[in-house]
Amino acid sequence: MRLDTYISDLLYRYDCVTVPDLGAFVTSRVSAKVHSGTDTFYPPKKIITFNEQIKTNDGLLVNYFSEVEKIPFEVGAQKIEKQVKVIKSFLAQGEVINLQDIGELKLNAEGRMLFEPSQHINYLTDAFGLSHFISNSISREVYKEEAEALEKVIPIAITPEKRNNKSYLKYAAIAVLGLAIAGTVYTNQYFNKVEQHNVAAQEEAYEQVDKKVQEATFVISNPLPVATLKLNKQTGPYHIVAGAFRVEENSVKKVQQLIDAGYKARKIGVNKYGLHEVVYDSYSDRVEALNALRNIRNTHNKEAWLLVKNLD
Incomplete structure (x- = not known):
């Protein structure tokens, strides 16, 4: 049997798949990124790590394997246990275990497990169908020429080459100051009108609510008791x-x-x-x-x- 096939299936749906008495394959999401040296864009993905400290059987892998193979849970657990023993024996002999589409397992000189993840499959379902691509850098020279052409007509926009010309700065400062003063005056007038309107509307609303409360006020001589029910609903997979x-x-x-x-x-x-x-x-x-x-x-x-x- 190919144990890596069932592990691979579960990695699409779960963040942790534990192989009893061997370890757990844990996934974590990483964002999309750009490689500045090659101008390559990479989509978001799940990266896989291996934790040999997590060995307790949580039933996930055994239950899935048993359902797919249509065998009892106990029989599935025994088959996986035998496969794990075979993997451990190969590792002890210095072999490298290749788990297809997952990665490679081996032991180091101290007897600790080393894992090298595979890069062939992206287990993040949100990024299904996305692949990396290369986009050439954008040349800035064309935009620089266009900006210089505009400066001849509109003296507010300046390029680094013409910053020494103080007349441009003078005209730009006057224009910006005038716009700021006009905007401030208009804004103050607008907010004053809005505030006056809100105050009047709020007072009218209070009067209407007070009138409704006075009309609807009544007394219940024998009110019904309040019943409090506590229900513990068992949910979840x-x-x-x-x-x-x-x-x-x-x-x-x-x-x-x-x-x-x-x-x-x-x-x-x-x-x-x-x-x-x-x-x-x-x-x-x-x-x-x-x-x-x-x-x-x-x-x-x-x-x-x-x-x-x-x-x-």
């Missing part, structure tokens, strides 16, 4: 699975047991294998879900796992 049951009655019992233990447990339906799935809780934030999964594994159920699925 990240679900911490407690178990899957062939018999629905067993799934109902499991939900009640978890609720009694203080969890917001519920059933999320029947999966493609005909099993009734029970979850501890659902989350919209992936990091929050991973933290909750880690806590549940440490305190309640080591076999709990994360399901990534949008529920209808």
